[in-house]
Amino acid sequence: MARVERFEDLEIYQKVTVIAIDVYKLYATGNIKPDYGTRDQMQRAAMSISNNNAEFIRFLKYAKGSAGELRNQLYVLKELKTLDDAYYLNKYDELIQLSQ
DSSP states (O other): OOOOOSGGGSHHHHHHHHHHHHHHHHHHTTOSOOOHHHHHHHHHHHHHHHHHGGGHHHHHHHHHHHHHHHHHHHHHHHHTTSSOHHHHHHHHHHHHHHHO
16 A cells, blocks of 8 residues: 555545546536536535545544535435436445545
8 A cells, every 4th residue: 555645645535536526527517507506515515525634533524524415415406307317326426435
């Protein structure tokens, strides 16, 4: 196993930043209606997951909560038929794995 010298070296950090980038890309494509409140909240929740990993022990609960928040927001968009089921399931599975 490689030595971890910075939080950026952690595999979990690398995975959550990919999710945050995916959420930003989701809105950048224009496939989702311009619901600015939801977009803002989803982007903040996605960023919060990786931001909170920087202060590892104390903020792991916050990161897990943000992952749950993002799962909920993605679910609502799926139910509103503004989000593709496959995208939802993919992100849901990734977020569950990260939360564990």
